[in-house]
Amino acid sequence: MMNLTILGANSDVAMATARRFAQSKMISSLCLASRDLELLERNANDIQVRYDIPVKAVVFNALDYTSHARFYQQLDPKPDIVVLAFGLLGDQQNAQSSFEEAHRIIDSNFSGAVSILEVVAADFERRRQGIIIGISSVAGERGRQSNYIYGASKAALTAYLSGLRNRLFKSQVHVLTVLPGFINTKMNRHLQLPGLLTASPDDVANDIFKAYLKSKNLIYTLWFWRWIMAIIKSIPEPFFKKMSL
Amino acid sequence: MKLSGWGCYPIIECAAHLFEKRSTAAALLSAGDDWIAYGQGKSYGDSALAPHVLLTQEYNKLIDFDAQTGVVTCECGITLAELIDLFLPRGWFLKVTPGTKLISVGGAIASDVHGKNHHAEGCFSESVISLRLMLPDGTIASCSREENVPLFRATCGGMGLTGVILDATLQLKAVNSAYIRENIIPCANLDEVFVQYDRCSHYPYSVAWIDCLAGGSSLGRSILMVGDHDDDGELTLPEAKRLSVPVTCPSFLLNNYTLSMFNQIYYRVKGKPAQRQRVPLETFFYPLDKIDHWNRMYGKAGFVQYQCVLPMATSYKGMKALLQQISAAGMGSFLAVIKLFGPQNENFLSFPMEGYTLALDFKIQPKLFGLLERLDRIVLEHDGRLYLTKDSRMSEAMFMQGYPRWREFQDLRTQYGMKKKFNSWQSKRIGL
Ligand SMILES: Cc1cc2nc3c(=O)[nH]c(=O)nc-3n(C[C@H](O)[C@H](O)[C@H](O)COP(=O)(O)OP(=O)(O)OC[C@H]3O[C@@H](n4cnc5c(N)ncnc54)[C@H](O)[C@@H]3O)c2cc1C
Ligand SMILES: NC(=O)c1ccc[n+]([C@@H]2O[C@H](COP(=O)([O-])OP(=O)(O)OC[C@H]3O[C@@H](n4cnc5c(N)ncnc54)[C@H](OP(=O)(O)O)[C@@H]3O)[C@@H](O)[C@H]2O)c1
Numbered sequence: 001m002m003n004l005t006i007l008g009a010n011s012d013v014a015m016a017t018a019r020r021f022a023q024s025k026m027i028s029s030l031c032l033a034s035r036d037l038e039l040l041e042r043n044a045n046d047i048q049v050r051y052d053i054p055v056k057a058v059v060f061n062a063l064d065y066t067s068h069a070r071f072y073q074q075l076d077p078k079p080d081i082v083v084l085a086f087g088l089l090g091d092q093q094n095a096q097s098s099f100e101e102a103h104r105i106i107d108s109n110f111s112g113a114v115s116i117l118e119v120v121a122a123d124f125e126r127r128r129q130g131i132i133i134g135i136s137s138v139a140g141e142r143g144r145q146s147n148y149i150y151g152a153s154k155a156a157l158t159a160y161l162s163g164l165r166n167r168l169f170k171s172q173v174h175v176l177t178v179l180p181g182f183i184n185t186k187m188n189r190h191l192q193l194p195g196l197l198t199a200s201p202d203d204v205a206n207d208i209f210k211a212y213l214k215s216k217n218l219i220y221t222l223w224f225w226r227w228i229m230a231i232i233k234s235i236p237e238p239f240f241k242k243m244s245l
Numbered sequence: 246m247k248l249s250g251w252g253c254y255p256i257i258e259c260a261a262h263l264f265e266k267r268s269t270a271a272a273l274l275s276a277g278d279d280w281i282a283y284g285q286g287k288s289y290g291d292s293a294l295a296p297h298v299l300l301t302q303e304y305n306k307l308i309d310f311d312a313q314t315g316v317v318t319c320e321c322g323i324t325l326a327e328l329i330d331l332f333l334p335r336g337w338f339l340k341v342t343p344g345t346k347l348i349s350v351g352g353a354i355a356s357d358v359h360g361k362n363h364h365a366e367g368c369f370s371e372s373v374i375s376l377r378l379m380l381p382d383g384t385i386a387s388c389s390r391e392e393n394v395p396l397f398r399a400t401c402g403g404m405g406l407t408g409v410i411l412d413a414t415l416q417l418k419a420v421n422s423a424y425i426r427e428n429i430i431p432c433a434n435l436d437e438v439f440v441q442y443d444r445c446s447h448y449p450y451s452v453a454w455i456d457c458l459a460g461g462s463s464l465g466r467s468i469l470m471v472g473d474h475d476d477d478g479e480l481t482l483p484e485a486k487r488l489s490v491p492v493t494c495p496s497f498l499l500n501n502y503t504l505s506m507f508n509q510i511y512y513r514v515k516g517k518p519a520q521r522q523r524v525p526l527e528t529f530f531y532p533l534d535k536i537d538h539w540n541r542m543y544g545k546a547g548f549v550q551y552q553c554v555l556p557m558a559t560s561y562k563g564m565k566a567l568l569q570q571i572s573a574a575g576m577g578s579f580l581a582v583i584k585l586f587g588p589q590n591e592n593f594l595s596f597p598m599e600g601y602t603l604a605l606d607f608k609i610q611p612k613l614f615g616l617l618e619r620l621d622r623i624v625l626e627h628d629g630r631l632y633l634t635k636d637s638r639m640s641e642a643m644f645m646q647g648y649p650r651w652r653e654f655q656d657l658r659t660q661y662g663m664k665k666k667f668n669s670w671q672s673k674r675i676g677l
Binding site for chain 1: 263265266268306307308309310317320331
């Protein structure tokens with residue numbers, strides 16, 4: 001039986017993932033960590049009532065780097081699986097003129113992830129066990145004018161997770177990189193998403209759970225994003241730069 | 246954002262807002278008047294439509310469950326379907342369920358919905374131990390049969406007009422099976438329906454499908470379905486197949502579907518001794534939930550459901566008059582539902598009263614509204630009333646005559662300052 005900790009647990013995808021794992025009866029405890037404690041406690045309660053497993057709610061802020069070691073130290077029991085779900089889409093337009101916004105996007109998606117995952121990795125490496133599931137994005141596969149600051153921070157995260165997987169392999173610690181396409185969550189409620197391409201948080205959670213069972217290294221979710229991104233990545237730069245994406 | 250109820254009529258431009266936290270709901274309410282809560286939009290008309298709409302679908306967490314007593318506390322946006330999925334495998338079911346499980350707990354309380362067991366167990370509010378209501382100023386009142394009693398009585402059945410139901414504590418009912426033992430009884434006409442209903446009143450669940458096209462000596466030709474929970478310890482439901490109606494399509498398809506369903510059953514059981522069968526609870530309670538978006542079968546113009554109740558003393562005469570009117574007009578859906586109700590409860594605006602209720606769908610068309618007015622007159626002549634959650638067109642006079650306690654309801658609304666803050670298109674139309 002495994003203990004699961006989710007970082008950025010108030011995310012819709014995180015909650016769906018928590019439910020999926022709890023439903024599987026493969027975990028013995030769940031720790032939800034995020035900033036908004038009011039919401040987090042309600043979410044924790046909900047899963048506890050639904051699946052009859054112990055669930056804790058703990059405050060966690062990805063941007064408060066100095067707190068991360070302490071945060072991890074007080075986790076009891078220590079996790080066997082960590083899901084990194086926090087992320088920030090931010091406002092691309094605004095980020096172009098305000099470095100503050102750009103910085104916030106980069107830190108929320110990348111610096112914060114590095115800071116906490118290094119703490120987790122050190123513990124997993126020592127214990128010679130553990131699984132890290134990092135949620136990045138297909139937006140990191142190629143920069144587009146509509147969200148390249150978010151995309152760049154996710155590209156960094158994807159590269160980071162790949163390196164981490166490489167480093168931790170010899171310690172029997174596994175890293176799963178998740179690259180979602182469009183998901184219908186509060187992150188992009190203001191956007192018009194193409195219905196056929198858009199997954200529900202439950203779809204994504206299912207894919208994550210299946211990939212976890214099969215010890216996959218990297219997945220696209222939904223599956224067809226692998227092919228969409230292959231096409232997008234193959235467009236030669238001279239053409240790509242003229243496109244309005 | 247354009248919103249409508251299940252009948253797709255009327256469709257209204259609303260400013261709709263989601264909320265995940267109480268503080269967000271309170272902040273939203275503080276800006277502007279004319280708010281109404283919107284659950285799953287399964288009410289048929291304009292009960293959940295207003296200039297400002299508060300969507301409850303994301304305020305849907307479970308708060309507590311006591312496996313010993315079957316008491317569950319949950320936020321109002323959770324659906325009955327979720328409650329069933331979670332608690333049926335543990336041996337608990339809803340005390341009262343309407344003909345669809347795809348509705349929110351908030352909507353079930355606000356309409357004080359009834360099921361096939363009203364004659365035995367009453368309305369949904371019978372299972373509500375307590376609820377918490379957000380008032381116009383954003384404060385929260387706990388309401389029950391002991392605390393804030395008038396608010397409780399006004400809110401159960403109050404169509405969202407007293408505030409936003411945030412969460413509720415419900416008593417579930419212990420069951421030992423996910424299956425129903427069902428008896429199917431064909432009735433050749435309305436007289437037989439009444440006789441059979443009387444004979445079967447000891448069954449906790451009963452409902453009759455009535456063929457609205459039948460006239461003359463077959464007027465009221467029906468299939469009566471009665472049942473009770475099985476006791477076989479099998480608590481898992483079989484995997485359900487889903488169908489969907491992808492686009493709006495002509496209504497004759499729905500009529501053909503229900504017609505063939507009715508005839509298949511009717512002629513299978515006709516002339517034979519009572520047919521018993523064991524069916525999954527979902528088939529018994531929610532036959533239409535298997536088809537997603539079946540409302541699209543009525544086409545673009547939408548439809549109304551006309552549901553009335555007549556007191557026991559006038560039920561037979563009144564139903565006969567209604568059915569004659571409908572069958573002569575040849576406009577109704579082929580199928581209607583006729584059901585027995587038990588005694589009325591103490592809530593100000595709950596629909597059921599002791600007697601019989603009739604419900605049927607009509608596709609929107611110009612000559613429809615004349616017919617519905619003729620039906621209204623028959624209902625009033627027989628001291629009946631119409632169900633608010635199905636309504637999109639009743640007049641103020643029709644409402645006030647049918648619901649004599651509207652004045653107490655309105656006084657309470659005035660007292661709490663609800664009259665400006667909480668209104669729906671329906672409440673304005675019927676003079677609340
Ligand atoms: C196929 C089908 C079968 C049905 N069968 C039955 C039946 O057998 N018996 C029966 O009684 N009804 C039946 N209904 C009607 C349905 O049960 C009610 O209309 C119910 O209220 C719908 O719930 P909802 O969550 O969709 O609410 P909505 O339609 O969104 O809202 C209905 C009313 O509830 C109010 N409301 C919703 N949530 C809240 C809240 N949190 N706080 C305050 N007010 C709120 C709204 O303001 C509105 O006035 C049926 C409907 C369908 C589509
Ligand atoms: N939605 C999509 O289309 C999509 C597509 C590709 C990838 N993704 C990625 O998938 C992941 C989940 O996305 P989602 O759509 O489910 O997100 P979401 O619902 O918008 O939730 C994001 C969550 O991240 C948390 N968060 C943000 N900054 C944080 C910080 N500094 N510290 C701690 N928590 C923080 C927030 O928690 P609080 O509420 O506690 O503040 C918020 O609930 C993200 O990494 C996202 O980038 C999403």
